Amino acid sequence: MKAVVWQGVNRLAVEEVDDPRLLDDQDAVLRVLATATCGSDLHLVDGYIPTMREGDILGHEFLGEVVETGPAVERLSVGDRVVVCSIIACGRCWHCRQGRFSLCDDSNPNPALGETLWGQACAGIFGYSHLTGGFAGSHADYVRVPFADHGCFPVPDGLADDAAVYCSDAVPTGWMGADNADIEPGDVVAVWGAGGVGQMAARAAQLMGAERVVVIDRFPERFAMVEDVIGAETLDYTAVDVHEALLEITAGRGPDRCIEAVGMEAHDTGLEHAYDRAKQALRLHTERAAPLRQAIRACRKGGTVSVLGVYGGLVDKFPLGAAMNKGLTLRLGQQHGQRYIPMLLERMAAGEIPTAHLTTHPLPLDQAPQGYDLFKHKRDGCVRAVFHP
Ligand SMILES: NC(=O)c1ccc[n+]([C@@H]2O[C@H](COP(=O)([O-])OP(=O)(O)OC[C@H]3O[C@@H](n4cnc5c(N)ncnc54)[C@H](O)[C@@H]3O)[C@@H](O)[C@H]2O)c1
Ligand SMILES: [Zn+2]
Numbered sequence: 001m002k003a004v005v006w007q008g009v010n011r012l013a014v015e016e017v018d019d020p021r022l023l024d025d026q027d028a029v030l031r032v033l034a035t036a037t038c039g040s041d042l043h044l045v046d047g048y049i050p051t052m053r054e055g056d057i058l059g060h061e062f063l064g065e066v067v068e069t070g071p072a073v074e075r076l077s078v079g080d081r082v083v084v085c086s087i088i089a090c091g092r093c094w095h096c097r098q099g100r101f102s103l104c105d106d107s108n109p110n111p112a113l114g115e116t117l118w119g120q121a122c123a124g125i126f127g128y129s130h131l132t133g134g135f136a137g138s139h140a141d142y143v144r145v146p147f148a149d150h151g152c153f154p155v156p157d158g159l160a161d162d163a164a165v166y167c168s169d170a171v172p173t174g175w176m177g178a179d180n181a182d183i184e185p186g187d188v189v190a191v192w193g194a195g196g197v198g199q200m201a202a203r204a205a206q207l208m209g210a211e212r213v214v215v216i217d218r219f220p221e222r223f224a225m226v227e228d229v230i231g232a233e234t235l236d237y238t239a240v241d242v243h244e245a246l247l248e249i250t251a252g253r254g255p256d257r258c259i260e261a262v263g264m265e266a267h268d269t270g271l272e273h274a275y276d277r278a279k280q281a282l283r284l285h286t287e288r289a290a291p292l293r294q295a296i297r298a299c300r301k302g303g304t305v306s307v308l309g310v311y312g313g314l315v316d317k318f319p320l321g322a323a324m325n326k327g328l329t330l331r332l333g334q335q336h337g338q339r340y341i342p343m344l345l346e347r348m349a350a351g352e353i354p355t356a357h358l359t360t361h362p363l364p365l366d367q368a369p370q371g372y373d374l375f376k377h378k379r380d381g382c383v384r385a386v387f388h389p
């Protein structure tokens, strides 16, 4: 089969590789129908998440058709069209039983790496380095899905592939960001990042009763989506002082809930950004975290900062004093998609969560390297490239 493989920092290729096969009774093999680029993939392509190896297959946001199931798979049949959670979870361990699927103890076969870096390992993730299990990703003709009964969700007929695919990752991630933020009716919510994840977090915040949702970014095409499709407000961080603007909107109090949906490769203007870039290039720290710092400083006293952006290691100039003295609640994590996906598919089918607009660049799998180039540089209004094997 064909697959998109990592060949080193900023080098991707479409190669012929072996077809996946069932390795465990609980596995399924899927024919991939659609697989999207996610901001998380950029952190791999750009070399900021360690433990990638040449030949690793990328991709974790996908939907497919079941072509083979292991003998212990009970809820799926060959021919089912399913969306698959980007996070792999066993569904039975202590963490899974509490709905914290991205903390699964049994789905990551390489826990030693995570234990060394972080104290404990996180769950397995498709196509996301050897730290998260070294699983082959979904940018391929076929993919093996471990714990298939717990990760695959049948897609309602009315939802097209290129809209449903986001229920794998961007939609549940955005929902979790808003859920973790403890949004109450009437809240003002600020969201950093107008990518697929930030837009879905903004929509979730609205559905949870936020009175005003303000999304911060710099790309006009993304702002047009936020305003016209999501119906939220926008702030351009290259044109205004974000902190001042957020205080002005909230009569000096600061947003009640702040959601960070940018991650470790944040862009910014000014000296602090130059400092972050230089330290990251020298590997003196691993994260460029301007939006995280901004969120903690702007958030109202006693508010919540919910972090969706991916971080891998150590961040410098973390405003711990602000977080402590303002009594903030910080929530973070990889998404617990298995907990939300059935409810979200229903909402998507009912038209409550628009996603089709995120697919700005549908492409054949062969053109994945070009798709990544567009996505990485946000060229031609690219929000997500979606590959069709
Ligand atoms: N927690 C999870 O489970 C999970 C799941 C999916 C994605 N993610 C992470 O979410 C983040 C966003 O993903 P995406 O797919 O939307 O990515 P994306 O690259 O499409 O969007 C990121 C956006 O952030 C904006 N940005 C950069 N610097 C900024 C700044 N200083 N202020 C405001 N906006 C800024 C960019 O302009 C861009 O529009 C990534 O870090 C990704 O790894 C996390
Ligand atoms: Zn992702």
Ligand SMILES: [Zn+2]
Pocket (backbone or CB within 6 Å): 089, 090, 091, 092, 093, 094, 095, 096, 097, 103, 104, 105, 106, 107
């Ligand atoms: Zn588990």
